[in-house]
Amino acid sequence: MYRITKREKLIYITLISVILAILLLSVITDVYARYSSTINGTGDIELAKWEFKVNDKKEGEAFDINIKSDSNEEKIAPNSTGTFKLLLQNNSNVPAEATISLNEFFLNTDVETQVLKIYLDNTYSDNQLFDIKTKNISLKLNSESQKEITFYWKWIATSKDQVIAENYDGFTISAKVVGEQTLIADNEDIDVKLIDKWLKY
Secondary structure: OOOOOHHHHHHHHHHHHHHHHHHHHHHHHHHHHHOOOOOOOOOOOOOOOOOEEEOOEOOOOOOOOOOEEOOOOOOOOOOOEEEEEEEEEEOOOOOEEEEEEEEEEEOOOOOEOOOEEEEOOOOOOHHHEOOOOOEEEEEEEOOOEEEEEEEEEEEOOOOOHHHHHHHOOOEEEEEEEEEEEOOOOOOOOOOOEEEEHHHOO
């Protein structure tokens, strides 16, 4: 009668153990596979629109400044007064801060001057004087809002006026307006204020 040796017993036991381990592993793997989930998702976000204009002109387009004399005359002389306006249009979805810088030159020259005094109201008082050589104007605008700024000018007569009239044809007013997004909340109080020219632009 054939008798199984110890060595053969060990081989059989090892094979049976391996087979059982494989079967058990397959059962465990199958259990874990049943509890596996993969879920994907997406989220969309819209960009806030940015559109800032001056007198209906956007960046890259030059806007016109309509300088008017109170006497409705095409030419001005010492003691003349008048106005010009800038319409600031914040068509953006965010609040904006605007900085306005003005300069004055003799017409058709690059000679900078300030013969015309610029004021922020029609009282022409010193506390409303806008010294364009040293100051800028800063103001805030709510989203999707606009504000019209009226500047009042006056040619205050001096002893130099005759020399000016003999050598120059008139004046050019140039304006630079920079609009930037600001973090103020909409409906916050909005004031026009003068700031030192060297602080900004």
